[in-house]
Amino acid sequence: MSVRAAPTARFPRLALFDLDGTLLDSAPDMAATVNRMRATRGRGPMPLEELRPHVSRGARAMSAAAFPELGGEVPPETxxxxxxxxELELGRSGAPFDGVEELLRAIEDDGARWGIVTNKPEYLARQLLPMLGWQERCAILIGGDTLAQRKPHPLPLTHAAAVLDVEVEDCVYVGDDERDIAAARAAGMRSVVALWGYRLPHEVPTEWGGDLMAETPIDLHRADRWPR
Structure with a gap:
């Protein structure tokens, strides 16, 4: 009697990723940004490690951290x-996290696709792709202003799946912020918590409800480690 070989694990047909804090360590660019702003006000630079936990929260949160006298009330002009x-600092100092490029290659080599769903304005995210050599490889890019809703709303994720004609059950979303995991859960999509990203000291990723906790991108290099 012949023995049937066990099926080889494959990557999800569509792997979607957050950008800042997940694929890209953009904190150095963000620090240069707030320090440009601080310099115009005659202030010294803000240490990178002080800003880093706020990066995934976006421009408003980083501005609030850089200028605490605003009390969290950041005006539109700021x-x-x-x-x-x-935009002037874009891609000058940031780089993909260690292991990200190998991860994307492994997904591609398996015949699967990957894309980016970020809350960064689309025009800024799109400028980054050729700097990273991803413009021909990224199957879809959804920015924070691409659609009527942004994360934690599920629309950006469900829209990405629909455009690429992939069922949400065949997608996995990877992100480093609680909003990422909330969006995936609302979309009915499995999720991976990127523990290597940015978060504040009081945040507890194990409480977010993700399907997998990954310490580094290297943890995702093997298809059998992804949530099923």
Whole structure:
């Protein structure tokens, strides 16, 4: 009697990723951005490690951290100033996290696809792709202003799956922020918590409800380690 070989594990047909804090260590670019703003006000630089936990929260949170006298009330003109300064620093110091490039190659070699769903404005995220050599490889890019809703709403994830004609059951979303995992759960999509990313000291990722906790991108290099 012949013995049937066990099926080889494969990557999800569509792996979707957050950008800042998941694929890309953009904290150095963000620190350069707020320090441009601080310099115009005659202030010294903010240490990178002080800003790093706020990066995944976006321009408003980073501006609030850089200028605590605002009391968390960041006016629209300060957000605009941040985005304009960030565009000048875009891709100058940041880089993919160790193991990310090998992870994306492994997904591609398996015949699967990957894409990016971020809350970063689309025009900024799109400028990064050629800098990283990803413009021909990324199957879809959804920014925070691409659609009527942004994460933690599930629409960006369900839209990405629909555009690429992939069932949500065949997708996995990887992100480092609680909003990422909430969006995946609301979309009916499995999720991976990227523990290597950015988060504040009081945050407890084990309480977010993700399907898998990954310490580094290397943990995801093997298809059999992804949630099923």
């Amino acid at each position: 957000i605009r100033e941040f985005l304009d300064a960030y």
